[in-house]
Every structure is written in C-alpha cells, then in structure tokens.
Amino acid sequence: xxxxxxxxxxxxxxxxxxxxxxxxxxxxxxxxxxxxxxxxxxxxxxxxxxxxxxxxxxxxxxxxxxxxxxxxxxxxxxxxxxxxxxxxxxxxxxxxxxxxxxxxxxxxxxxxxxxxxxxxxxxxxxxxxxxxxxxxxxxxxxxxxxxxxxxxxxxxxxx
Numbered sequence: 370x371x372x373x374x375x376x377x378x379x380x381x382x383x384x385x386x387x388x389x390x391x392x393x394x395x396x397x398x399x400x401x402x403x404x405x406x407x408x409x410x411x412x413x414x415x416x417x418x419x420x421x422x423x424x425x426x427x428x429x430x431x432x433x434x435x436x437x438x439x440x441x442x443x444x445x446x447x448x449x450x451x452x453x454x455x456x457x458x459x460x461x462x463x464x465x466x467x468x469x470x471x472x473x474x475x476x477x478x479x480x481x482x483x484x485x486x487x488x489x490x491x492x493x494x495x496x497x498x499x500x501x502x503x504x505x506x507x508x509x510x511x512x513x514x515x516x517x518x519x520x521x522x523x524x525x526x527x528x
Contacts, residue, residue, distance in 0.1 A: 394468050396421050397476045397501045400508055401465050413451040417444040423507045431514045431523070458484035458493065466496075471524035476501040479517050500524045 400421050407415025416422055428447050429440045441450040455461045461484040469477040478499045485492055498520025502510040514520040521527060 392506070393474060393476050393501075393503050394470055396503060396506060396508065397468055397478065400501075401478075414444045414448040417447075421507055423504070423509045426508060427510045429510070429512045431512050431519065433515065455484070457487050459487050460485050469521070469524075469526060471500070471526055473525075474503045475524050476503070477520050477524045477526060479520075 400416055400419065403419045403421070404413065404416040407413055417424070417426070425443060426447065427440060427442050428450060431439070433439070435450070436453055438450075441447055462482065464481045464483075465478060466481055467479040469479070471477055478501060480497050480499065481494070482497060483492070483494045495515070496517055497513055497515060498517030499511055499513045500520050500523050501508055502512075512520075512523065514523065
C-alpha cells in the first residue's frame, strides 16, 4: 500500500452553541489526531485505543455501497473498510478542513481526500462530509457522505 497520511489543520468552529457541543468538537478533534498518529504507524485501528471511541463504534457510508456494504462495526470492521478503501491508491491523504458543532451530540467534519490510482496514476480528489455522533463523551457512530451539503443537512445545518 502507498503512503497514507492525515493532515490536520486548525478547523474553525461555529461559536453559538453550548459548552457541551464545544466539548464534542474537541473530542472529535482528538479522535482525528489519534487516527492520524495511528496512520503514521500504519495502524488505522489505533484510534480505538483512545477512550474517545466506543468499542461498538459504527462507521457508515451514506448513499452508496462499497464492496457490497455500507456499514462496518468496531475496530476490525473499520480497519477492514479503511484498508480496502485505500488499497488501490498511492499517496492517499485526508485533510480535515473544518469541524462544525451541531445539536443532539453531533459534529460535522468537512474533509478533503486526495490520492493517485495505483494502476492508472490518475489523481483522485474528493471533498466529503461526515456526521460524528457522540454518547456519554464517546464517538459511537460516524456517517460519511460523498456530498458535504448532505452531511450538513443530515445534522440539521446549512452551509
């Protein structure tokens, strides 16, 4: 597999929400940092060693299936999805562009992925939106959308 990395910028946050939501944003930021550190060691599942991620974490892609599925659960399921998702790419990277507070213990992340196809060498670039759901201070679910606007709408927000 080619190089994988996550680049964490200093995403802006909306400021008109309660302290609990702000805390949720910080939790999601820590999860991204732990995930990025795990990628540096070629261990995308390392994030599950964090107290910020529930053991029964659910990852879902919305609006399409990948390899015949749209939901993966727990560390093993997530790692299986991630390795399959990135297997055909070289120099895969993800950049966190923005975290946005939402109601009902949710945080929206806007990200940018880029890579080169292994076989074709063609560049691949995509902006995604994800809705992170938290319970008792831990991430329990992550739903990813190919269209960031859909993620914002799913969280009850508008860009």
